[in-house]
Each structure stands twice: as C-alpha cells, then as structure tokens.
Amino acid sequence: MKPISLHAIWLGETKCRHCAVRASALFAGLEEMDFSHIHQPIKDVILSPQQALYRMHDRGNTLFTLRGGVMKLMQYLPDGSQRIVRLLKDSDALGLEALVGQPYQHDAIALTDCEICAIPTGVIEQLGRERPRLYQELMARWQQALAEADTWLTQFTTGTARQRVARLLLRLSCAEQDSPLPLFGREDMGAMVGLTTETVSRTIAELRRQGVLRDRGSIVEGCDREVLRRIADGEE
Amino acid sequence: MKPISLHAIWLGETKCRHCAVRASALFAGLEEMDFSHIHQPIKDVILSPQQALYRMHDRGNTLFTLRGGVMKLMQYLPDGSQRIVRLLKDSDALGLEALVGQPYQHDAIALTDCEICAIPTGVIEQLGRERPRLYQELMARWQQALAEADTWLTQFTTGTARQRVARLLLRLSCAEQDSPLPLFGREDMGAMVGLTTETVSRTIAELRRQGVLRDRGSIVEGCDREVLRRIADGEE
DNA sequence: CGCCCAGTTGAGGACACTCAATAGCGGTGG
DNA sequence: CCACCGCTATTGAGTGTCCTCAACTGGGCG
Numbered sequence: 001m002k003p004i005s006l007h008a009i010w011l012g013e014t015k016c017r018h019c020a021v022r023a024s025a026l027f028a029g030l031e032e033m034d035f036s037h038i039h040q041p042i043k044d045v046i047l048s049p050q051q052a053l054y055r056m057h058d059r060g061n062t063l064f065t066l067r068g069g070v071m072k073l074m075q076y077l078p079d080g081s082q083r084i085v086r087l088l089k090d091s092d093a094l095g096l097e098a099l100v101g102q103p104y105q106h107d108a109i110a111l112t113d114c115e116i117c118a119i120p121t122g123v124i125e126q127l128g129r130e131r132p133r134l135y136q137e138l139m140a141r142w143q144q145a146l147a148e149a150d151t152w153l154t155q156f157t158t159g160t161a162r163q164r165v166a167r168l169l170l171r172l173s174c175a176e177q178d179s180p181l182p183l184f185g186r187e188d189m190g191a192m193v194g195l196t197t198e199t200v201s202r203t204i205a206e207l208r209r210q211g212v213l214r215d216r217g218s219i220v221e222g223c224d225r226e227v228l229r230r231i232a233d234g235e236e
Numbered sequence: 237m238k239p240i241s242l243h244a245i246w247l248g249e250t251k252c253r254h255c256a257v258r259a260s261a262l263f264a265g266l267e268e269m270d271f272s273h274i275h276q277p278i279k280d281v282i283l284s285p286q287q288a289l290y291r292m293h294d295r296g297n298t299l300f301t302l303r304g305g306v307m308k309l310m311q312y313l314p315d316g317s318q319r320i321v322r323l324l325k326d327s328d329a330l331g332l333e334a335l336v337g338q339p340y341q342h343d344a345i346a347l348t349d350c351e352i353c354a355i356p357t358g359v360i361e362q363l364g365r366e367r368p369r370l371y372q373e374l375m376a377r378w379q380q381a382l383a384e385a386d387t388w389l390t391q392f393t394t395g396t397a398r399q400r401v402a403r404l405l406l407r408l409s410c411a412e413q414d415s416p417l418p419l420f421g422r423e424d425m426g427a428m429v430g431l432t433t434e435t436v437s438r439t440i441a442e443l444r445r446q447g448v449l450r451d452r453g454s455i456v457e458g459c460d461r462e463v464l465r466r467i468a469d470g471e472e
Numbered sequence: 473c474g475c476c477c478a479g480t481t482g483a484g485g486a487c488a489c490t491c492a493a494t495a496g497c498g499g500t501g502g
Numbered sequence: 503c504c505a506c507c508g509c510t511a512t513t514g515a516g517t518g519t520c521c522t523c524a525a526c527t528g529g530g531c532g
Contacts, residue, residue, distance in 0.1 A: 075390045078469040083390045100376045105383055128371070133362070135371040140336045142378040147341055149385040154311045154319045157393035157430055161520070175519060186479065194393055201480055217529090233314040397488065422511065435488055437512055453497090 043077075043118045047071075047110035054095060059103045061094040061121045069114030072188065073106035084191040086148055093141045099124060109117035111184055156193045159234060164193040165203045169213070173223055183218050279354045283307075283346035295339045297357045299331040305350030308424065309342035320427040322384055323347075329377045334359060347420055375453060392429045397472060400429040401439045402467035405449070409459055419454050 014056040045064070047053060053071065054060055066088050073086045073094070085106060088094055097104055098121050128134045155167045168189060183189075183204075186197040193200070212228060214221045230236050281300070283289060289307065290296055302324050309322045309330070321342060324330055333340055334357050346380050364370050391403045404425065419425075419440075422433040429436070443449040448464060450457045 073386075075386060077390060077394060079395075081394060083394060085386045085389055096375075097379055100372065100379050102379060102383075105386060128368070132368060132371075135364070135368075135375075136336065139332075139371075139374065139378065142375065142382065143336050143338060146378065146382050146385060147338075149382060149389070150309075150311060150321045150341060153321055153385070153389050153393070154313060157389070158313060158317060158319060159315075196521060198481085198522085199481080201478095202520095205480065219421055432489060433511080434490085434513085437510095438488095441512065 016067040042120070042123065045114075045116040045118050047116065049110055049112055051110050053108040053110070053114075053116060054104045056105060056107050057103050060095065060098050060160055062118050063093065063098050063121060063124070064108075065117040065119065066090060066092050066094065067115040067117055069110060069112045069116075071110050073108055074191070075106055075175055082191050083194070084188065086145070086152060087192070093145070096138070096142060096145070099138070111188065112182060133135055161193075161195050161199050161203050162206075163232055163234055164195065165189070165200060165207070166228045168193055169207075169220075170221055170225065170228050173220065174223065183215055183220050245403075270456060278359060279349075281352040281354050283345055283350040283352065285348055286386075287346050289344040289346070289350075290340045291340050292341060292343050296334050298354050299329065299334045299357060299360070300344075301350040301353040301355065302326060302328050302330065303353055306347045307350055308318070308345050308347050310345060311342055315398065318427050319430070320424065322381070323428070329381070332374070332378060332381070336375070341393070347424065348418060395430050397435050397439050398442075399468055399470055400431065401425070401443070402464045403438060404429055405443075405456075405459060406464050406468055407459065407465075409456065409461065419451055419456050421433060 045053065047069070053064060054184050056075070067092060071088045071094065072084045073088065075085050088108075094108055095104060124134070124138070155171070156164055158164075159167075172177055185201045186204075189195075189204075190197045190200045195203075204213065208215070211224070212231075213223045227236075281289065283305070289300065292311070304326060305329065307324045308320045309324065310318055311321050312318050324344075330344055331340055360370070360374075391407070392400055394400075395403075401470075422436045422440075425431075425440075426433045426436045440449065444451070447460070448467075449459045463472075
C-alpha cells in the first residue's frame with residue numbers, strides 16, 4: 001500500500017559493446033559509435049523489488065532500457081487508489097518522456113530484481129544526428145508502448161474478475177514463457193486488472209482448485225493455457 | 237451496435253500553406269517545403285458521423301491529422317464487446333502506426349463531422365531527411381497519445397459509475413471548452429467508461445435532475461464544473 | 473517462540489448488469 | 503397534417519458480482 005522509496009544503486013560507466021542486450025534494435029547503433037565523443041556517460045542501475053527508478057512528475061534528462069527483470073508503471077487517482085498502467089520486461093524502454101522534455105508520467109517501480117541502462121537524452125540527440133535511422137527505432141518503441149497501453153485497457157478493464165485474471169495470467173505466462181514466473185503480490189495484480197486484492201485472491205484460489213493453475217509458493221509451475229483462453233473469452 | 241462502413245469522401249490535393257491548422261507543431265515544416273518535389277500528394281478527407289477512416293488490421297501507408305471534429309479509436313474483445321480506447325480532437329494525429337510499418341491498431345470512426353489531412357508516410361520520410369527536427373515533433377505526438385491512453389485508463393476504468401461519468405463530462409467539457417459539445421450516444425459513452433448504456437443513462441439523468449448538467453437535446457448547454465470535480469474525486 | 477505480513481476465506485451489502493417495458497424524437501408516407 | 507415506424511433514451515424490477523469489513527491461516531524471520 002505504501003510505496004517504499006529507496007535509492008537505486010548506480011554502477012559505473014558501461015561500455016555498450018559489452019551490454020547483454022546491445023543486439024536490441026534501439027541501441028544497435030551505440031555499438032558502432034565512438035564513445036570517446038560522449039561526455040555524458042551511460043550508466044547501469046540495479047534495483048531490488050519495490051525500489052523506484054523514478055517518480056511521477058520528476059524532471060529528468062535520462063531515459064532507460066530494461067536489461068532484465070520486470071517493472072511496473074503506476075498512476076494514481078485523487079482518492080489515493082493506484083493503478084498499474086503497464087508492465088515492462090526485458091529490453092523494453094521507459095522514461096521516453098524525457099526525450100521530449102516532459103516530466104515522467106508514472107512511478108516506475110521494480111517488481112523483481114532489475115538491471116537497467118540509464119541513457120542521458122543528450123546521447124540520443126547526438127547519436128540521432130549521426131544516425132537518423134535511430135529515430136525510426138525510437139518511434140517503434142513508442143508505438144510498442146502505445147499498443148501495449150491499448151491492449152492493457154481492453155483486456156484488463158472489461159469482463160468478470162475471472163476473465164480478467166485469466167487474461168492476466170495468459171499474458172504473464174506468455175511474456176515469461178516458461179521461466180520461473182513469479183505470481184506477483186495480490187495487491188499488484190489487483191491494481192493491474194482493477195479488482196480488489198480479495199477478489200483476485202479468491203479467483204486465483206478457485207483456479208487452483210480447478211487445476212487450471214499449479215504453483216509452488218509464489219512461483220507458477222504451470223497453467224492450462226487452453227482453459228485459460230476459454231475463460232478469458234468468456235466461454236465458461 | 238453494428239458499425240456502418242461507408243466510404244470516405246476524398247477531396248483533391250491540398251496545399252498545406254492554405255491549411256487551417258498549418259500552425260500546428262507537426263507540420264509547421266510543410267509550409268516551408270517545396271511541394272513540387274512531392275510525388276505523393278497530401279489529401280483531404282471528409283467524414284460524417286459513423287464513417288470509418290480506417291479499420292483495425294488494415295495496412296496503410298498514410299497517417300492522418302484531424303483538422304476538425306471528434307473521432308473515436310476502438311478495439312474489440314473476442315466476445316464482440318467494444319471499447320473506446322481514445323478520443324481525438326482538433327489537430328490530433330492518428331494512424332502513426334503506419335510510420336513504423338505496422339497495420340492500424342484500431343477502428344477509427346468519426347463521432348461528428350470531421351475534416352482530415354491524409355499524409356503518405358513517404359512525405360514524412362522525405363521531409364524528415366530535410367528537417368530532422370520533424371522527428372522531435374513526431375515523438376511529441378506519440379508521447380501525447382501515450383499520456384492520453386494512460387490517463388484514459390486511470391480515469392475511466394476506476395471508481396463508481398457516477399465518478400466515471402463525471403470525469404468523462406469534465407474531460408469533454410474541457411476539451412471542447414464552450415463550443416456546442418454534443419453529448420455522444422449513450423452506447424458510445426458506455427464504451428468509453430466501461431459501463432452499460434443503461435447505467436450511463438441513469439447516471440446522466442440523475443445529474444440532470446440534480447441540476448449539475450443542463451442540456452438541450454443532444455447538446456450540453458452547461459455543467460457545474462465544480463460539483464463535477466467533487467463527484468469525480470469521490471467526495472459526494 | 474512469537475511477531476508480522478501476505479494470502480485466504482466468510483458474511484453481508486452495495487452497485488451495476490440483465491431483461492423488459494415505456495417514453496420521446498425524427499422521419500416517412502398516406 | 504397526422505399516423506406510423508424505427509431508433510434511442512429512459513425507467514423499473516430483480517439478480518449477480520464484486521466490494522467491504524473482519525476473522526483466520528501460514529510462512530519467514532528476528
């Protein structure tokens with residue numbers, strides 16, 4: 001309920017040629033670049049669960065790439081209730097607002113351990129001058145975020161609790177494939193699909209009882225995608 | 237319920253220097269451009285209410301600027317229910333997906349009479365080469381759409397029916413200021429805030445009875461912003 | 473061992489949905 | 503000009519789902 005605000009651990013400057021996700025479309029260009037020209041260094045950030053990368057309304061001149069882990073973007077309502085607006089995973093970009101001079105629009109908070117690349121906007125601008133194609137890739141990132149936001153809205157704000165939770169599980173299990181997907185806290189799941197923690201808990205418990213979902217503690221071991229899909233589509 | 241699919245009226249080629257919204261940030265550059273170099277012409281589109289500009293999954297090489305009117309972007313769920321994902325008004329851009337080679341992600345449908353600029357992606361690419369600053373403006377558009385999507389989600393999918401409708405009215409009355417805001421059909425309003433037509437109807441009727449809203453037929457004459465704001469924030 | 477937090481379960485009630493009937497408006501044709 | 507039709511909005515009654523409040527459970531950790 002109460003967001004914990006700890007400080008991120010900032011590691012030293014990183015050479016992007018050694019970065020694990022340098023193959024990711026956005027920064028393929030960084031590899032070819034002469035880093036001696038860059039004054040503002042690209043840095044590494046490590047976050048543990050619950051830590052914030054940035055806060056809503058902060059002004060920053062940094063955008064980020066998620067190298068590993070899962071983060072949530074949150075917004076709030078006047079009454080204090082919170083809503084998770086999007087999830088970010090491997091190689092997603094966040095904080096793009098900074099590129100157009102706007103303050104960050106969300107609280108960006110780690111759900112798992114996260115490793116993040118922090119890129120000053122100046123680097124992008126400089127790089128953009130040398131490689132205009134970078135803009136294509138930035139626009140693609142933006143479009144991806146937008147598409148994500150739209151499906152998030154249609155998927156997780158309509159239908160019964162059962163449907164929404166099923167859709168969420170499907171999405172999570174697809175995203176993480178068969179890696180040890182952590183079943184996030186009930187409160188977080190509630191904030192994703194617009195339900196209370198109790199309702200989420202009840203729904204998941206029922207899925208478990210029906211054998212659609214098997215989990216060991218907080219890790220999902222397996223789920224029946226086919227049944228989930230039928231539930232998600234309202235067929236049962 | 238059943239979307240009517242009529243064909244848009246395409247007017248002839250347009251000189252952007254005469255365009256009413258040429259001052260809008262995105263295409264300020266077009267004014268200075270030598271149009272004789274452009275092979276693909278920029279065209280005008282006129283839509284009446286209910287007409288579609290494009291359909292979900294269509295592939296197109298055109299993006300659009302709304303010169304006047306209001307449009308809705310829609311997405312659908314497997315069970316056939318529909319959700320309005322965003323509203324667009326004066327000088328908003330739509331169909332940006334085309335710029336990154338993706339099919340359109342929504343049905344784009346006119347709510348009022350609309351006048352639209354249709355711009356082939358080729359023009360943007362050509363212009364981008366000559367004026368890299370155009371990319372800044374494109375990114376700003378994208379960011380705007382994204383921010384809109386996020387607030388749409390937090391505002392219109394949480395809280396009671398009363399709160400949601402109040403927020404919608406606030407947003408609409410702000411957007412259109414004091415121009416004759418049409419109170420859209422109940423079904424559309426329901427698809428915006430995730431409620432049934434009956435619930436929207438009941439809620440609006442009650443607001444009317446309480447004097448918060450005055451309307452003549454389908455046009456809003458006035459509304460008590462202060463009270464609406466209190467309702468929106470759950471204070472009554 | 474016992475605390476603390478997260479998840480689970482229960483009971484009761486509020487709210488929105490469903491189904492259904494009525495009212496109002498605009499157009500069309502006799 | 504009026505009667506009729508079709509559509510949308512409105513209203514009503516009854517039901518179901520989800521929320522609220524509250525108690526209980528169970529694992530992790532000092």
